[in-house]
Amino acid sequence: AQKITQTQPGMFVQEKEAVTLDCTYDTSDPSYGLFWYKQPSSGEMIFLIYQGSYDQQNATEGRYSLNFQKARKSANLVISASQLGDSAMYFCAMRPNNNDMRFGAGTRLTVKP
């Protein structure tokens, strides 16, 4: 069975600082994709970053980077230079090869001015 765990229900970070949001997963599939989505208070789901299980390098997208540690089955999201607009729920998700995506419980990030 696939399982996604986000152990931090809430996180605070000072504006302009970096923050790491934790995500661990469990799957027996050798091929899978890992995703992070942002959900602001308006409710929409915004794709941030993707990491494939066979990718050799950690994914980066602007201020977002994914710290992928395959042996530990972790895929932490790092947001650098936090902005007030980063305050939102962040969901980690995994899609193994059968194509249905499972989400973690989410982490609520609050950026303080």
Place this chain on the structure above:
Amino acid sequence: EPEVTQTPSHQVTQMGQEVILRCVPISNHLYFYWYRQILGQKVEFLVSFYNNEISEKSEIFDDQFSVERPDGSNFTLKIRSTKLEDSAMYFCASSEAPRETNYEQYFGPGTRLTVT
């Protein structure tokens, strides 16, 4: 930039009534999905749809639920007899390629369903 659209943005219905939630996926996408998010909780997979049939469904997707692609553009989720616990945000998503892990799923803005 192409986007997934959903209508209505908010639907209020009485318990026992049927509702149909509508989605227009991105036009060249082949895989379609429905997810739900009960207020304050995580996003849960309901069903995936490819080549005019269900490819995967979760335990949540029971006989009360059905999906359809009635024409070339719409993808619908029907709940036959709504229950109070069906109140949630329902997200439609689509992706470009089947059975590939690295294709992003594009989410629609969601339909908030309130069952009274």
